[in-house]
Amino acid sequence: MHGSDRPRPDVSIILPCAGVGSRFGAPYPKELHCLAPGVTVLDRSLETAVELAGSGLTVRVVVVFRPHKLDTVRYLARYAGIFQLVFVYQDESFAPALDGAIRSALPMTAGPVALMLPDIVVSGAGSAGVLLTALQRTATAGWAAVAVEERDPETLRQMGALTVAERDGAVTIEAAAEKPADPTGYNACWGIVTVTEEQAHRLPDVVRKETASPLTGAVALMVERIVNYNTAAG
Numbered sequence: 001m002h003g004s005d006r007p008r009p010d011v012s013i014i015l016p017c018a019g020v021g022s023r024f025g026a027p028y029p030k031e032l033h034c035l036a037p038g039v040t041v042l043d044r045s046l047e048t049a050v051e052l053a054g055s056g057l058t059v060r061v062v063v064v065f066r067p068h069k070l071d072t073v074r075y076l077a078r079y080a081g082i083f084q085l086v087f088v089y090q091d092e093s094f095a096p097a098l099d100g101a102i103r104s105a106l107p108m109t110a111g112p113v114a115l116m117l118p119d120i121v122v123s124g125a126g127s128a129g130v131l132l133t134a135l136q137r138t139a140t141a142g143w144a145a146v147a148v149e150e151r152d153p154e155t156l157r158q159m160g161a162l163t164v165a166e167r168d169g170a171v172t173i174e175a176a177a178e179k180p181a182d183p184t185g186y187n188a189c190w191g192i193v194t195v196t197e198e199q200a201h202r203l204p205d206v207v208r209k210e211t212a213s214p215l216t217g218a219v220a221l222m223v224e225r226i227v228n229y230n231t232a233a234g
Contacts, residue, residue, distance in 0.1 A: 012109035124224025143218035156183035
């Protein structure tokens with residue numbers, strides 16, 4: 001793709017679709033699980049991004065995949081008129097985990113970046129316009145996260161766990177950990193992360209267990225519901 005072929009996006013979204021999803025336990029990609037006639041988990045996951053594009057912004061979605069996810073690649077063709085779709089193989093030199101998928105996508109991003117997971121659905125009160133709001137807050141705060149209150153220990157062990165607190169009318173992330181073995185002290189989890197273009201190189205650290213999370217000190221935009229569909233029961 002040559003730089004002159006498409007306009008520079010106003011925002012880039014990294015959509016990692018290379019995972020195996022072993023916990024989901026189905027013979028098809030978890031993001032293609034049907035929730036209603038003609039509606040998959042992936043469609044629901046992308047609702048906030050579609051809303052963002054509908055606001056008039058040029059949105060580039062960088063999809064990271066592997067050969068076993070070609071069904072997902074084909075399915076995403078329906079979004080070609082909404083987003084700038086860019087597909088990249090996960091570079092194995094970056095490791096096979098989620099942080100490696102993010103590193104594979106970063107060279108194809110421009111502008112502020114949002115990390116969205118194809119099996120995470122944000123919905124309910126507070127979700128309307130929340131991605132745009134997160135990006136606006138990122139412009140001044142550097143980082144922001146769309147989050148939900150969560151105190152169930154098992155859920156926190158499977159998610160990006162946060163400790164959030166409200167001060168002076170704003171909710172701030174005081175601590176963050178990726179799938180903590182001990183979730184004591186965490187009271188929320190994130191569904192979407194946004195970051196400035198200048199800080200996007202640190203985005204892989206959000207999902208690495210052995211690294212201090214750059215989300216500490218970030219703004220949290222609270223919504224009513226975030227569902228992780230990477231389980232058989234999701």
